[in-house]
Amino acid sequence: MENLKQAAAVEAAKFVKDSMVLGLGTGSTAAYFVDEVARLMTEEGLSITAVTTSFETASQAEKLGIPLKSIDEVDHVDLTVDGADEVDAELNGIKGGGGALLMEKVVACYSRDYIWIVDDSKPCKQLGAFKLPVEVVTYGAEQLFRIFEERGYKPSWRMRGDERLLTDMKNLIIDLDLGVIKEPEKLADELKSMCGVVEHGLFINMVKKVIVASSEGIKILEK
């Protein structure tokens, strides 16, 4: 599995050009891409500026000497490369398994190009086997949890040890166990309209290319 994640990351690095502003994703697959960007800088002399999607990725990039800026300090992002938890045939997906969905979505929104790198366990027919993360402000979170229960969305708090996980942006995550999501766009609209919901892990019509690594090799899915 680790080899596949790395293979997808190395493939994505082929789209990196000198002087780019890169968005660096979060998670075990994206971490290989961050390593690869550092290698391109040191071994091939590329000059890169990066924007990160979590404190965890920022810490990795800093250790590797990749120059970082915040999303508010750059006038554009050329390319963002990130992992995903599920990807369907339309290249819609679920992200946020590592709790970084909000910063990931913000950086993706402001990126000119956006690629996902996944191993072959991630593509699926329909989204929903993976619990859908919803990031909510702490104030009123119990009300949202109760409403999700009433709607049959089987919510659970994202935990870190015995405590509710606080995201990098100091919010909570409620995971919804929805089963097959028949109408992702409708659900996305519903969630976005709920008071106190900051963001959800449905990434619809955002990614242009998905690099899938399997033991057979690399496959690139494009819109």
Ligand SMILES: O=C[C@H](O)[C@H](O)[C@H](O)COP(=O)(O)O
């Ligand atoms: O919050 C985490 C992110 O959305 C990750 O990109 C996603 O969970 C995939 O992570 P991994 O590559 O570790 O499976």
